[in-house]
Amino acid sequence: xxxxxxxxxxxxxxxxxxxxxxxxxxxxxxxxxxxxxxxxxxxxxxxxxxxxxxxxxxxxxxxxxxxxxxxxxxxxxxxxxxxxxxxxxxxxxxxxxxxxxxxxxxxxxxxxxxxxxxxxxxxxxxxxxxxxxxxxxxxxxxxxxxxxxxxxxxxxxxxxxx
Numbered sequence: 013x014x015x016x017x018x019x020x021x022x023x024x025x026x027x028x029x030x031x032x033x034x035x036x037x038x039x040x041x042x043x044x045x046x047x048x049x050x051x052x053x054x055x056x057x058x059x060x061x062x063x064x065x066x067x068x069x070x071x072x073x074x075x076x077x078x079x080x081x082x083x084x085x086x087x088x089x090x091x092x093x094x095x096x097x098x099x100x101x102x103x104x105x106x107x108x109x110x111x112x113x114x115x116x117x118x119x120x121x122x123x124x125x126x127x128x129x130x131x132x133x134x135x136x137x138x139x140x141x142x143x144x145x146x147x148x149x150x151x152x153x154x155x156x157x158x159x160x161x162x163x164x165x166x167x168x169x170x171x172x173x174x
Contacts, residue, residue: 040061041060041061041064041065041075041079042054042057042058042060042061044076044079044172045057045060045061045079045083045088048079048083048088048168048172049083049087049088052088056088057088059126060082060088060101060126060130063126063127063129063130063131064078064079064082064130064134066130067130067131067133067134067135068134070131070134071134071135071137071138072138073134073137073138073141076169076172076173077137077147077165077169078102078130078133078134078137079168079172080165080166080168080169080172081102081133081137081151081154081165082101082102082133083168084161084164084165084168085098085101085102085103086100086101086102086103088101089101090124090125090126090129091124096156099120099123099124099129100123100124100125100126100128100129100133101126101129101130101133102129102130102132102133102134102136102137103133104123104129104132104133104136105156106120106123108156109132109136112132112135112136113132116128116131116132118132136154137150137154140153140154147162147166148162148166149162151165151166
């Protein structure tokens with residue numbers, strides 16, 4: 013029931029009347045985050061959105077890809093930490109990306125800060141996309157080799173793209 017209400021809300025919010033029919037309105041990053049995580053405080057969603065938009069633009073990656081990865085990885089939790097030591101909203105592996113941390117002068121702990129996490133995570137995503145022949149291959153690399161990861165991220169991405 014909850015999902016049906018969310019879908020209906022998205023349809024209502026996503027469409028605006030124009031002469032001769034309806035045209036889809038492009039939802040803001042914060043609106044997309046709140047769609048995926050409806051109980052997330054709107055101010056927290058806006059903070060995530062600010063950094064996603066900033067670093068997706070800087071690193072020239074699709075914001076929907078960053079949103080999809082973050083939703084799957086952490087459900088937009090800045091304090092997320094995996095069993096293998098990946099940190100923050102985008103679950104950056106600090107051991108695998110020491111060069112990126114060193115270049116920025118940030119510590120492992122500072123990866124919990126959204127600004128740093130989205131900066132490093134978006135650069136990693138950009139590198140994976142550049143070195144891959146497909147989005148699936150890039151997602152496989154981003155995840156560190158998880159077989160099901162590309163399917164899961166693409167499902168979220170497809171939902172956001174439609």
